[in-house]
Amino acid sequence: MTTPGTRYLVAWGGDKRSEDALKLGAVLARTFEAKLDIVYVVFQQTNGFTVTAGDRTFEQEVGREAAGWLKTAAKSVGEGIEVETHVVYGESITQGILAAAEQLGSQAIVIGAGSGAGQPVAANAIVGGLLHSSPVPIAMAPRNYRKVKFDSLSSLSAAIGPRPGAHQVAIEAADAIKRVGLPLQLISLVSLKQDRQFHVDGFDEAERVLADAAKRVGDRAEVTTVVGQGRSLKQAVKKIDWDERTALCVGSSRLAQNRRTFLGSAATRMLSSLPVPMIVVPRRDA
CATH class of the missing domain: 3.40.50.620 (HUPs)
Structure with a gap:
């Protein structure tokens, strides 16, 4: 999970679970002296669908907006961590995250797991897909992890x-x-x-x-x-x-x-x- 040149990928969607994931990603990156990649996946229709110019224009507009969201997210990480942001396109969110992790050489994928008290994390299709197919460790932030006051692990x-x-x-x-x-x-x-x-x-x-x-x-x-x-x-x-x-x-x-x-x-x-x-x-x- 940690080697020289370590990179962790944070799956970002702009919601509170994404904020939980980003906080955990920052904690892990600071603990293990890693670089952080924040990734937003834009869903791209391909197989089995008729794709129009309007569809592509919409996807591109979402991508431009996502780049702005990621820039804001990166600023919240704080000092001492090298951060890069990436907008990627995929036939599914899960596929896009896994493809980005492979391309970036990520040693772990960080996600927000808390969807509510007592709710199993795998009930979320995206999270469940990652947990059942990833070739690298999946780090899951519990609900409200974004509120913790510390910046690194002690054990x-x-x-x-x-x-x-x-x-x-x-x-x-x-x-x-x-x-x-x-x-x-x-x-x-x-x-x-x-x-x-x-x-x-x-x-x-x-x-x-x-x-x-x-x-x-x-x-x-x-x-x-x-x-x-x-x-x-x-x-x-x-x-x-x-x-x-x-x-x-x-x-x-x-x-x-x-x-x-x-x-x-x-x-x-x-x-x-x-x-x-x-x-x-x-x-x-x-």
Whole structure:
């Protein structure tokens, strides 16, 4: 997620969720010394439609207006971050964002996830499309993140479950923060319900899972561990004393294609209760 010359893409649409995304993008860029690309996608009709000169004129006018919106957005980022703005055209918003990320060499895509209390983020078609197909991590800002007063992260967290290979997200998080010297918090959740993507059966297993992940991280980062317990996954999440200046990394579901993101059902339920950003890491080759 972070290498020399790192670039993060913020998907911008001009609404409050876009403001949340831009704030998270700025926080991540300042934390990891990255460049910020703010991208607006203009929907462009192509296949299956008769495209008229009027359609193209309208698209061009939207593009010109969007360039002005992006210029205003860039000014709000603040000092100390290199920012570029881009108006792109795509057959869908999702396709346009993914194409722009590939062209720009983005190491992550940042979006606003909060659509209302208790509403699953994947209910939004654009967000859901990104979460189920991106080759780079997707960082999601919770609702009202634009209002936070800090400018950088003070730690990174990773959710560790009992499934084989779950430790990989911890290693990737540790590699991301090694260069900037942040501590890493490993989290396991103990829930009474049968959902084993992120939660474990009890404290003994939670401690074993966390100890194994910490051992695999090694000297990449300073590691602490914490267990959250509740009657449900949401309650377990709420039992964690979250540092507002952290972000939670989660691995993609087993349904993900290699090197693509796929937000599983457990992570989707976590989002409605999670008070900090979530970063979905693509599944790696088996």
